[in-house]
C-alpha cells in the first residue's frame with residue numbers, strides 16, 4: 238500500500254481487476270499463510286478483511302458489533318437511515334416493527350405476483366429469442382425481479398419488463414453506480430466538495446426522481462387505507478409477532494383482498510410500542526431500502542444459478558426431472574417439494590454470493606484470527622472467500638448442490654455459509670428471496686433448457702455492491 242492513498246489506487250480503476258486482486262489475494266492468504274484476516278488500506282483507513290468463519294462468527298454473532306461501516310454512509314442520501322443503514326435503538330425498534338411483514342402468511346400472498354411476473358418474463362424472452370443464438374437472460378431476469386419488488390414492496394407496477402426506459406428504473410441503476418464510485422474514491426468522500434461536483438449534482442437530480450416516485454406512491458396508498466383495514470392489519474401483525482399463524486376472517490380478507498397487501502401497507506399500519514405510527518419519512522426510507530436490497534440481489538442470484546445450470550447439463554437434467562411434476566401457477570405446496578432446485582440455489586449462492594462482502598465497525602476491542610483488533614476498526618466480512626475456503630469446502634470450486642443435503646451439512650461451521658449474512662443483523666428478506674428465486678427459475682426451467690457459453694476461467698467478475706459478470710453472460714434458451 239502507498240502512504241495516504243493506501244490500496245485505493247487499485248479501487249478507482251477496473252472493478253473486475255479489483256475483485257480479482259482482492260479475491261485471489263485473500264485466497265492465497267488463507268491457503269498459504271493460513272491466516273483468518275488481512276488488512277487493506279482504503280485511503281488512510283485500515284480495513285480488516287475477514288476470510289474465515291471463526292473470525293466472522295466473532296463479529297456477526299455478537300449483539301455488540303452491529304453498527305455498519307463508514308462505507309454505508311454513501312447509501313444514506315438515498316436510503317436515509319432505513320433498516321440496512323441505521324444503528325442502535327432505531328435499528329432495534331425498526332427491525333421489531335418490520336419483521337412481521339416477512340411472515341410466511343404475508344409472503345404467501347406474494348406468490349401470485351411472482352407467478353404473474355414470471356409469466357410475463359417468459360413471454361418477453363420468447364419474443365427476443367431466436368433459435369440457437371445466445372441472449373442476455375440476466376437482463377430479463379433483472380426486470381422481472383424489479384417488477385416483483387415494486388409490486389410487493391409498494392403495491393405499484395412499473396412494468397419494467399415492458400418498459401425499462403422509465404425515469405425511475407434508469408435512476409435506480411445510475412444511483413447504484415454513483416454510490417459504488419464514491420465508496421471506491423476517497424477524493425469523493427467529503428460531502429461539501431462532492432455536492433459541488435458534476436457527479437454530486439447528478440446524484441441530487443437522481444434523488445429527486447427516486448424520492449419523488451416512492452413518496453407519491455406512499456401518499457396515494459395512505460389515502461386508501463380505511464379504518465377497518467388499519468385495525469385488521471395491525472391485529473394480523475400482532476398475531477404474527479405472537480406466533481399465532483391463524484388469521485381470522487377479516488384478516489384473511491385483507492391479506493387476500495383484491496388490492497393486494499404490500500410491505501408498504503404493513504408499514505403504514507405499524508405502531509411502535511409507545512403507540513406511535515411511522516412518519517412519511519420513516520416509511521419512505523424503508524420502502525427505498527427494500528427497493529435497493531430487494532431486487533438486484535435476487536436477480537444476480539437467479540442469473541448465476543441459470544449460468545451454473547447451463548454449465549452442468551447433468552445437474553440441469555435433475556432439476557428438469559424434479560420440475561416435470563409442476564404445472565401452471567406454482568403453489569406453495571409445490572414449492573416445498575422442489576428440494577433439488579433449492580439445493581441448486583443454495584450452491585449457486587455459495588459459489589456466487591450476490592452480496593460478496595459486507596462491513597461493520599467494531600464496537601469494542603476483540604480477538605480476530607489470533608490478533609487483537611481495537612474498537613473502532615472497520616471490518617469487511619468477505620463472504621465470497623469464506624464460501625471458497627479450501628479448508629472448509631471440499632473441492633471448493635466444484636458446483637455440487639448435494640453439499641446442502643442435510644447429512645452433508647453435519648459438522649460444517651455455522652458461519653461457513655453466509656450469503657444472507659448471519660446473526661441478529663442478517664438479511665430480513667431471506668425467505669422472500671428464496672421463494673422468488675424458486676418461482677422464477679421454475680417458470681424458466683420448465684419451459685427451457687439453458688446452455689451457458691462462457692467458461693468459468695473466462696468470467697470477469699465485478700463485485701461492487703453486487704457480484705455479477707462484467708459482461709452479459711451468453712446463454713442460449715432451448716425450448717423443451
Ligand code: HEM
Pocket residue numbers: 305320321322332526527530531532534535538590591592595596655656657658662663664665666667669670
Ligand atoms: C438473494 C437475495 C439476497 C441476498 C443474497 C441478500 C443478502 C443480504 C446480506 C448479506 C445482508 C447483510 C448486509 C449487511 O450487513 O450490510 C442483507 C441485509 C438486508 N437485506 Fe438482503 N439479501 C437478499 C434479498 C433481500 C430481499 C429480497 C430483501 C427485501 C425484500 C432484502 C432486504 C434486506 C434488508 C432490509 C437488510 C438489512 C437488514 C438489517 O440490517 O437489519 N434482502 N441482505
